[in-house]
Amino acid sequence: MATPSSTPVDLSAAFVMAAPTAGDWLVILPPALMITVGAVLVMVRHRIRLHAPIAIASLGFLVFLDMLLLWKVAVEGPVTMTMGRWLPPFGISFTVDVFGALLALVSAIAALAAGIAAASDVNDSGRRYGFYPFLMLLMAGVSGAFLTGDIFNLYVWFEVLLISSFGLLILGSERQQIDGALKYGILNLLGTTFFLIAVAYLYAIFGTLNMADIAMRVGSLQGAPLMTLSALFVLAFAMKAAAFPVNFWLPASYHTPRITVSALFGGLLTKVGIYALMRVMIMLFPLQREELSLVIGIVAVLTMVLSAIGMLAQNDLRRLVGYAVIAGIGNMLAGVAIGSLAGVSGAIFYALHSIIAMTALYLVVGRAAAISGSWTLEGGGGIYRLAPGFAFLSLAMLLAVAGLPPFSGLWPKIMLVKASLDIGAWWLAAGILVSGFLSTIALGRVFLFAYWRPQAAQTPDAPYGPSAMDWPSLGPIIGLTLLVTAFGLFPEGVIRLSETAAAGLLDPSRYIGSVFATGGAP
Amino acid sequence: MEAVFSVLVAAFFSAAIYLILSKHSVRMLLGIAILGNAVNLLIFTGGRLTREVPPIIGAGLDSLPAGAANPLPQALILTAIVISFSFFAFLLTLTYRAYQELGTDNTDEMRLAEPKDDPMPPLGY
Numbered sequence: 001m002a003t004p005s006s007t008p009v010d011l012s013a014a015f016v017m018a019a020p021t022a023g024d025w026l027v028i029l030p031p032a033l034m035i036t037v038g039a040v041l042v043m044v045r046h047r048i049r050l051h052a053p054i055a056i057a058s059l060g061f062l063v064f065l066d067m068l069l070l071w072k073v074a075v076e077g078p079v080t081m082t083m084g085r086w087l088p089p090f091g092i093s094f095t096v097d098v099f100g101a102l103l104a105l106v107s108a109i110a111a112l113a114a115g116i117a118a119a120s121d122v123n124d125s126g127r128r129y130g131f132y133p134f135l136m137l138l139m140a141g142v143s144g145a146f147l148t149g150d151i152f153n154l155y156v157w158f159e160v161l162l163i164s165s166f167g168l169l170i171l172g173s174e175r176q177q178i179d180g181a182l183k184y185g186i187l188n189l190l191g192t193t194f195f196l197i198a199v200a201y202l203y204a205i206f207g208t209l210n211m212a213d214i215a216m217r218v219g220s221l222q223g224a225p226l227m228t229l230s231a232l233f234v235l236a237f238a239m240k241a242a243a244f245p246v247n248f249w250l251p252a253s254y255h256t257p258r259i260t261v262s263a264l265f266g267g268l269l270t271k272v273g274i275y276a277l278m279r280v281m282i283m284l285f286p287l288q289r290e291e292l293s294l295v296i297g298i299v300a301v302l303t304m305v306l307s308a309i310g311m312l313a314q315n316d317l318r319r320l321v322g323y324a325v326i327a328g329i330g331n332m333l334a335g336v337a338i339g340s341l342a343g344v345s346g347a348i349f350y351a352l353h354s355i356i357a358m359t360a361l362y363l364v365v366g367r368a369a370a371i372s373g374s375w376t377l378e379g380g381g382g383i384y385r386l387a388p389g390f391a392f393l394s395l396a397m398l399l400a401v402a403g404l405p406p407f408s409g410l411w412p413k414i415m416l417v418k419a420s421l422d423i424g425a426w427w428l429a430a431g432i433l434v435s436g437f438l439s440t441i442a443l444g445r446v447f448l449f450a451y452w453r454p455q456a457a458q459t460p461d462a463p464y465g466p467s468a469m470d471w472p473s474l475g476p477i478i479g480l481t482l483l484v485t486a487f488g489l490f491p492e493g494v495i496r497l498s499e500t501a502a503a504g505l506l507d508p509s510r511y512i513g514s515v516f517a518t519g520g521a522p
Numbered sequence: 523m524e525a526v527f528s529v530l531v532a533a534f535f536s537a538a539i540y541l542i543l544s545k546h547s548v549r550m551l552l553g554i555a556i557l558g559n560a561v562n563l564l565i566f567t568g569g570r571l572t573r574e575v576p577p578i579i580g581a582g583l584d585s586l587p588a589g590a591a592n593p594l595p596q597a598l599i600l601t602a603i604v605i606s607f608s609f610f611a612f613l614l615t616l617t618y619r620a621y622q623e624l625g626t627d628n629t630d631e632m633r634l635a636e637p638k639d640d641p642m643p644p645l646g647y
Binding site for chain 2: 152156159162163166170173175176177178179180181182183185186189190193196197200201203204251252253255256312313314315316376377378445449
């Protein structure tokens with residue numbers, strides 16, 4: 001029997017008393033929706049005909065929710081919802097700013113494209129093993145990571161998306177996949193464990209896990225080992241993002257699963273690492289980022305240039321695209337190394353471009369292999385004659401990834417080159433340009449050998465033969481190409497949003513204000 | 523108390539890193555299992571160690587007694603244990619499958635996804 005307390009308890013000292021408005025619910029809806037639909041799909045896992053319609057419809061709804069969310073934060077500023085009504089920093093907060101909402105929206109679009117493409121690419125046995133439930137849970141992890149405002153919760157979302165990615169990666173259980181998945185699994189688990197170690201130290205130093213709370217206290221902290229902590233965070237997120245010395249898991253595994261899975265991974269997973277790196281290093285530890293900027297810059301240049309050389313050395317189209325993903329990571333790291341408003345907004349724009357372009361490029365390569373019957377540059381060919389319309393779309397995508405006008409790859413590169421010249425880092429600008437030049441050669445060669453050259457007389461090695469018009473595979477490519485072209489022709493809106501997002505990272509006062517409405521922790 | 527635990531955590535980490543540096547996948551897995559426990563101990567130590575003062579507000583009191591244990595690290599560790607256990611189970615199955623399918627547990631010999639004799643891209647038309 002509990003004895004009644006002598007004084008009445010003042011609930012408002014510990015709880016959020018106002019009921020959350022409908023707009024606040026938007027903050028938590030994307031991951032909640034994805035988890036729920038994932039669970040429903042697991043329940044109906046034997047009725048595989050239902051999977052694709054349910055999953056595609058809910059991904060479409062996710063895009064709609066993320067659009068509403070982006071509109072809300074763009075108009076009102078960051079929005080916070082704290083779980084269980086506990087006042088922050090005691091409850092787990094979901095805090096959404098323009099940066100998180102932008103990335104969530106664009107990755108939902110990429111996932112929708114992959115979900116539609118999977119309707120023709122993933123066969124019945126793949127669906128029976130749970131392709132669509134894994135896709136939903138992966139998106140729950142990705143959306144949660146972009147929207148959360150608590151660093152331990154960020155770690156949990158990392159693990160959610162990691163374990164779903166394991167499931168997707170070994171779907172089909174071919175020998176090659178098992179080999180790739182073992183390397184991917186062990187190295188990625190190490191990466192997230194480094195992240196957890198860093199979180200443990202962070203908790204020991206700050207006594208809080210709420211990012212807004214940390215951002216508020218970091219300035220007044222004396223004598224804490226923040227450099228060690230930041231270096232650990234940089235290592236952990238560089239590993240997740242596949243930056244140069246710790247990127248060997250990516251070329252080992254990304255070409256082994258079905259092409260739709262590769263498209264999802266190439267578009268989304270590494271960008272979550274970049275997101276976390278920017279969130280932690282730019283918003284939470286700006287002084288330490290300044291100190292580490294030379295290291296991050298060198299890593300960025302090495303990542304860009306070496307992966308562009310890697311692209312030149314590949315015969316397999318999927319592995320070539322894998323190196324293209326890494327080259328993009330180098331460009332985003334360059335923005336983190338620069339750290340000015342222009343540099344960070346360039347990196348954000350590049351991340352948005354890269355999510356769309358890499359998903360599309362994997363899908364393009366998959367369809368190209370289906371038409372020519374070969375995954376390799378050596379064995380393929382003749383696509384220009386067999387499917388001229390698709391060849392045109394592919395050329396657009398190849399140019400977009402290489403960063404040539406009039407597609408969306410051009411603008412972030414211009415922003416990054418200009419920002420690095422502004423701070424006098426000519427070597428960083430040179431790295432971006434050299435890497436862009438080498439990628440252009442490598443991607444141009446893809447068009448030369450796989451499209452223009454007459455078909456090589458050879459037995460097909462790609463998993464499926466040439467197919468006629470099938471909309472589930474062609475539709476997403478058309479949609480994503482239109483998007484990339486639209487971003488390239490009318491970049492002002494995206495540039496403005498990226499600048500707002502970057503400004504929110506560099507000066508987190510509005511982010512903090514949204515979490516602690518009264519202006520300070522109790 | 524913290525000093526003793528720090529040494530213990532360091533010992534766990536060294537054993538884990540030594541095992542993970544091995545080429546054999548089974549040893550790497552053992553290393554990963556130890557690494558997970560090392561991190562859990564680290565969180566536990568990082569969250570302040572005290573003895574015999576449970577974090578319970580007694581009847582008639584408004585706040586915790588001085589020097590009460592910190593319950594948050596235990597919640598964090600619980601999450602981390604669940605996650606690292608499920609990953610360990612998955613990787614164990616995967617390693618066993620890899621041993622069955624590829625016939626080796628030496629990661630140097632697992633070259634199926636990245637074959638050694640991968641041909642160069644064509645150098646001319």
